[in-house]
Amino acid sequence: MINKTYGRLIAMMVTCYVTVVVAAPHWDHEEQEKWGAIEDPSQTVIPLNYPYAECSIGAHQSPVDFAEARIDNTRKLNDLEVWYDVDKPVFYNTGHAIQVNTSPDYKGELKIGEESFPLIQLHFHEPSEHAVGGVKFPAELHFVHVGQDGRLVVLGVAINVGEENPTMQTILSNMPATGGEQNPNTGGIQIDPASLLPSIHHQSFDYLSLAGSLTTPPCSEGVQWYLMMDPISISAAQLEQLKGFYTGNAREPQNLNGRVVSSTK
Numbered sequence: 001m002i003n004k005t006y007g008r009l010i011a012m013m014v015t016c017y018v019t020v021v022v023a024a025p026h027w028d029h030e031e032q033e034k035w036g037a038i039e040d041p042s043q044t045v046i047p048l049n050y051p052y053a054e055c056s057i058g059a060h061q062s063p064v065d066f067a068e069a070r071i072d073n074t075r076k077l078n079d080l081e082v083w084y085d086v087d088k089p090v091f092y093n094t095g096h097a098i099q100v101n102t103s104p105d106y107k108g109e110l111k112i113g114e115e116s117f118p119l120i121q122l123h124f125h126e127p128s129e130h131a132v133g134g135v136k137f138p139a140e141l142h143f144v145h146v147g148q149d150g151r152l153v154v155l156g157v158a159i160n161v162g163e164e165n166p167t168m169q170t171i172l173s174n175m176p177a178t179g180g181e182q183n184p185n186t187g188g189i190q191i192d193p194a195s196l197l198p199s200i201h202h203q204s205f206d207y208l209s210l211a212g213s214l215t216t217p218p219c220s221e222g223v224q225w226y227l228m229m230d231p232i233s234i235s236a237a238q239l240e241q242l243k244g245f246y247t248g249n250a251r252e253p254q255n256l257n258g259r260v261v262s263s264t265k
Helices: 003-018 029-037 166-174 236-245
Strands: 070-072 082-083 090-093 100-102 109-111 115-125 139-146 154-161 207-213 221-228 232-234 259-261
Touching: 100 166, 109 139, 109 154, 154 236, 166 236, 232 236
Parallel strands: 070 259, 154 221, 154 232
Antiparallel strands: 082 109, 090 100, 100 115, 109 115, 115 139, 139 154, 207 221, 207 259
């Protein structure tokens, strides 16, 4: 429980940039090319007065365009196993995306080799952030995990338009309309995060992987990304609902700077 609480605190700090001292400077996706230059007027010492500088000067930024990457499929990679359980989560509108926070005692995790990374939250971007040859999917889902040592691991899933996803509808129907608000889910609504994945039945699956960063300020690096090769689907009506919360909340692909993308096939 202590480890899960520690991980949750880290996730809040890095994904939402929350502090108890002062509110973080405002940012939005329309000015993403200027994130690194946003100043914090409460700070007077460089570099503290540029809290999002890594967005501009970081060498391992996310997302990326995979068509521009050198793909290495020659190395044996760790098997990934998804062990997500049903949960009674909190539905949270961050002001930049719709997000589902798992409950404090949630046991779901991503297993990478012999290491386990608890699932802390999941959130959505429209359109997708990662691209292939400049082409994006209609949306992208990020499962955010935090290890006991604070390491962040994100499992990304592309979203196509097709059949309706019942779990997606539950999320959309219970998400607060106003940024910064949350639905504490006192009614005990349950979702199964695994139902937002392709049919893998907990088994290992094919993926792309690379070292990267958060895709929103402060754009902290040291995030390990795993992108599933198979997409999921939501209905056209659900995509419109998603866009009713936020549209265009996707960062543009960043320079690879020599990074190699590992692939299982």
